[in-house]
Amino acid sequence: MAASAAGTGYIGKSILRREDEYLLRGNGRFIDDLSESRDQIHLGFVMSPYAHARIVSIDDGAAKALPGVIDVLTGVDLAKIAKPMCTAIDLPGYVIHERPVLAIDKVRFVGEQVAVVLADSPYVAQDAIDLVHAEYDPLPVAADLETAREPDAPLVHDHIERNIIFRAEFKTEGFDQAFAEGEFVLKETFRTGRVAGVPIEPRGCLAVPDHVGDSLVFYSSTQVPHILRTKLALCIGCPEPRIRVVVPEVGGGFGTKAQIYTEEIVAAALALKYRRPVKWIQDRREELLTSIHSRDHRYDIEAAFGRDGIIKAVRVEVLTNAGAYSSYPFGCTLEPTGGARMLVGPYKIRNYAYKAFAVATHTCPSGAYRGVAQPSCFLTIEGMMDRIGRKLGIDPAEVRLRNIIPTRELPWVNVVGVRYDTGSYEESLRRALEIVGYNAFRKAQAKGHFVGGKYRGIGICNFTEISGAGAPGWRARGVAHLPGFDSALLRVEPTGKITVYMSHANSGQGHLTTFAQIVAEQLGADINDVTVVEGDSALSPYGTNTFASRSAVTGGGAAIRASAKVSEKMKRIAGHLLEASPQDIVLQDGFASVVGVPRMKIPFEEIAKTAYSMNNRGLPHGEDYGIEATDYYDPPLATMANAVHIAQVSVDAEDGRVTVDRYVVVHDCGRIINPVIVNGQIQGGVAQGLGETLMEELVYDSEGQLVNANLLDYLLPTALDVPDCEIGHIESPSTDTVGGFKGVGEGGIIGAVPAIANAVADALSALGVNINRIPLRPSYLSKLIRDAKGSAAAA
């Protein structure tokens, strides 16, 4: 059932957020803000300084003797109370392996934890860490993605041959023939640097046992409360009914906090062991060393196409850096499968072959960071579109239009079996080109790329964004331990107010407002009477929680379905009270009334009192007490949002700096719930994409040392770096999902990386410079420019 006919139109409105007031006053309670008790233990982790080594010994005598230190434990101790982490991926070509929560005999990346200190305060914990003396026997290191597969490369896991944790292959029938039919072939290698989500709030958790010591309330700065709860139960052997996970305010997640981490399991296990609250707050250096990394991809692509620019066949090899361990719950298969499967994007590519690999290296494990492989795969295919255009002398926008799936041909199942239900690939491109004044720019550019000391270019990214994946979507990626569904529990309370328990967890997306908008509209309630509760496993029904742009889709769907059940009951009771048929009852603005007889109305409170047997009316015959419904929603494979980003840049010829002069987005996330929040997601994602393309990179040296594990040397964009996006919207409601919503959380970053990279490539194309790797630091571009001019001069 789609939109409620009777509802006050909250969906589609830019309702101001109810989260804001307490956050602005400084009254948000993030993990480090929660009340502390006198007997609280602070954890500190001793991290390996080596990327690959055998642990010879750990001398904790001095640390234990320090006043204020309660204990020091090693991997051997923790193995007695916590099982190792293990990510099982049900795909052929995946090699399963374990990670103990504290390293026992070997360390595999700098930052892997080898011991934990328990202390009175974070200050003493750090003092104790410094006093733990661990002896290592260093081993050879495989730190680099491109050499880790070599036959003589040191192995990260002895049983994983050539460090290939995962490989997958795919080829359409008749591929070779189709490829051979392409009149032209272009080849390119795209390389993306390693980046990380870097939320301003690092991770942390607080495990509070009860006085008996066999149950736990576990607070964590996480995006996945239910997934965490189940995993904790499995790892520490405490039954799920005795674990409650509560998510406080979370200071940014971006996918980084959708992984389950060893520190969480250690904290939970120790809380039960010591029967005292155990708290752990990460510092920024630890955050950069141990919170999942992302990208560090290599795409080798070949496209065969005709002289009309239409692609006949594409072959790609995708290489992703898994780091030292397959992270949980998504596994290191996430990026290679994501990249390989999404690469064809909004295009009619029917002949496709890929090989995808996740390679282990002695570096921090990789995981889900906003965009997940899509920035890389669209950098690749969109980069090819531009190259085809340059090769054939056809405008790159035109090349795209010739290859695009026309809207009239949707729904469309792409070559790897992903279904695109609705979309606006062509319309969004045309609209974005119009808004940015593309033709005028090209005309001006034709007179000369080089103006006022800068090379000017324009770059397009036309992409599909996978969102709201349900169980089928996760099973297709070999992930069985993520349910795929989400849920909503709606309850009308005795006073007629409505509580909505969602299975999601928010970290800035405004769920408390947006879900209230949906429910209020569906129920015909006043939005001020609707309260959304998230992030508490004791209150919220189970679900897959929040990541991968799923909440609007899965939460919206669940909320609508639960609302339908609740409103039906309310109408039955109201009909009974108003002596009308439930079909004649309309719910609006917090009242139930009879169609056509507006003065025959009662407030929701009256209905509720009846349902809770708190007045002298009775319920209709056969009706049960209370007004409550839980519904689960498991979307189909996924629903595809789409967008076009166009960046206009200037590249300074002397210093190589890139300025984004204009940035246009036309976005289609189906039915929009709150336009201002959607725009905020896009703008924020673009900022991260700009960072990834121009200035962010985590750099490991050949010994596996992370050279820039601090914010002085890992550069995040500031207010001077990020342009204001000009954002337009198209709404192609999803027909595959309940509610018609599509996700938007990742679109900003997915579009920004290719758009900005393509713009720089376009700006420098006149010089014959090839742009195929990011980040595009000024020094890198400056060298390319000078070399190109130098060889031009020499020629």
Added chain:
Amino acid sequence: MSQKLNVRMKVNGKAYERQVEPRYLLADFLRHELGLKGTHIGCEHGVCGACTVMIDGRTARSCLHFAITVDGAEITTVEGLAREDKLHPIQQAFHENHALQCGYCTPGFLMTVTELLCRNPDPSTDEIRRALVNNICRCTGYANIVKAVAAAAEVMRGAAGRS
């Protein structure tokens, strides 16, 4: 070495006296000793600005100060901005312009913006952006923060004009 020293300061107009270890950071002092949790810690190396407070009327990174160093000073934190019943115009403008998402960096921005508008009641967009380099936001991409600052400036100029 747990030498404890006496420190006195005023925070949001209220006087406090405590005994602290010299190394105890001002950010931790405000948060855990005084229970003013609005000031947040993001890096402890003076880059992200989430910990920004005012020391004697000027913005400062509380993660880079030992509590003992500001003995005798007057500190203002985000909790000192709003009135009981009403948000400060800057806070109100942030709300109306969706200038916060997760809210973690927000208190630091509010302090920076308070200082900016106090010293420059009519800043240009460029001046606003320049001032905002003091703080990093990972959620919003800054556009709405810049808008909010301009909107707040207008409201505050209007109020000043009337008074």
Added chain:
Amino acid sequence: MKPAPFEFFAPRSRDEVLEKLADYGDDARVLSGGQSLVPLMNMRIIQPRVIVSINQCRELAYIHSTNGRLVCGALTRQAEAEESAEVRQLAPLLSEAMPLVGGAANRNRGTVCGSLAHADPLAEPPAVAVALEAELIVASKAGRRTLSAEEFFVSELQNAMRPGEMLEEVRFPVKLGAKAAFVEVANRRHGFAVVGVAAQITVDGAAGCRNVRIAAIGVGARPLRLRHAERALEGKSVDALLLKHVSEAAREGINPPSDIHADADYRRHMAGVLAVRAVARIWGVAIEGT
């Protein structure tokens, strides 16, 4: 991360500070604004056993001009220097440098002398001191000595002070009517420089450029005078051809480092580019002014 424990003193007078420094010698570090020192302490890269805070020594907070020098005391905050009309008039290069130093919150508390003493190779105040041939007054219980900027900055994070000494004051020679520019390039619009050039020139009508002083950061372990570029300019009027020579001259005699932010080749290239930009800005301002 949290810093390691230390003993703390906050003397109220300069003499008391020097007493403490004499007592503790190498174990002690002076704390003024802390904007450079405390990050290193928080990361436990350095772990001083004793901190002597000068923040209660009001007598060390001063800006004045004496004997043709613009003088800043140890506790002069960077924001004070930034906002001082006297500094703008007498040592404009210092005024130009200040907005580049961190964010407002850093400058409100960070001190000019603190930045000098810290000797970060990418910090702006040391570049100003080197460019203007400042005198650095180093005090100890035993007395005072004056070091030239050249002598003071030894290497990356290393200065020429001995245990028990404190940088009490910096004196910038004044060239009335001089124009200044400080230009940088970084890997984002605002942040630690990859390369920076500090220039001060007296533009003297027919005689062209006089008292040309140019220093660069990011091209070595400490700020370096670009003397070849200075010589190229001295006594000349600026035109396109001269700027080309300046660009080449600025690249001579430097051996820049390579790191993840930029390689030596880029740094050398940018020394030339920024020297030209700094000079062009000064010359342009001077031209506009006439």
